[in-house]
Amino acid sequence: MKREDAREQSGFSLLEMMVALVVAGILFFVALPAYQYAVVKSTRAAARATLLEVIARQEQYFVNHKRYAVDLTAPGLSEPYHIDERGGAATPANASYRIRLEITEGEYGGARAEPLNRQAGDHGCMVFSLSRLGVRAVSGALSASPGECW
Numbered sequence: 001m002k003r004e005d006a007r008e009q010s011g012f013s014l015l016e017m018m019v020a021l022v023v024a025g026i027l028f029f030v031a032l033p034a035y036q037y038a039v040v041k042s043t044r045a046a047a048r049a050t051l052l053e054v055i056a057r058q059e060q061y062f063v064n065h066k067r068y069a070v071d072l073t074a075p076g077l078s079e080p081y082h083i084d085e086r087g088g089a090a091t092p093a094n095a096s097y098r099i100r101l102e103i104t105e106g107e108y109g110g111a112r113a114e115p116l117n118r119q120a121g122d123h124g125c126m127v128f129s130l131s132r133l134g135v136r137a138v139s140g141a142l143s144a145s146p147g148e149c150w
Contacts, residue, residue, distance in 0.1 A: 039085070040122050046087035047097045047113040048150060051130045054081075054099060054111040058132065068108035068132070072101060082116070092116065097128075108132060125149035 012020075057075035062068050072079045082095035090096070096119040102109040110131035115122055126140030128149065138149045 043085040043096045043119055047128050050083050050087050051111050051113055
């Protein structure tokens with residue numbers, strides 16, 4: 001009888017522990033891709049918000065100076081301008097996107113967000129662009145339907 005009491009109080013058996021670890025591992029590998037996709041989508045949102053901010057700054061610059069800026073320093077941003085996954089200014093090493101103005105033959109046409117580092121693996125949307133007229137586009141696999149990215 002003493003032997004049964006000791007066995008009942010000993011805690012988990014090795015088999016129970018292994019089953020718990022296997023179940024936890026399966027849950028982890030099922031949830032990990034969904035988590036990574038959620039991170040990619042939230043970083044896309046930061047890039048979109050930054051593009052809208054750049055366009056707004058450009059429009060304010062136009063109101064004040066009767067011309068568009070041809071670099072990001074004029075409306076008060078750094079050149080080159082890199083943002084992290086939350087949309088804050090970042091160094092190139094930990095940036096998710098690089099923000100650029102689209103200048104063609106000296107004329108301002110809009111802004112674009114080019115993915116960097118981990119975000120470069122986002123093949124669905126890739127480069128976001130927003131023209132000064134408000135036309136939204138992407139260059140990735142979803143380029144035929146940019147609304148899915150925007």
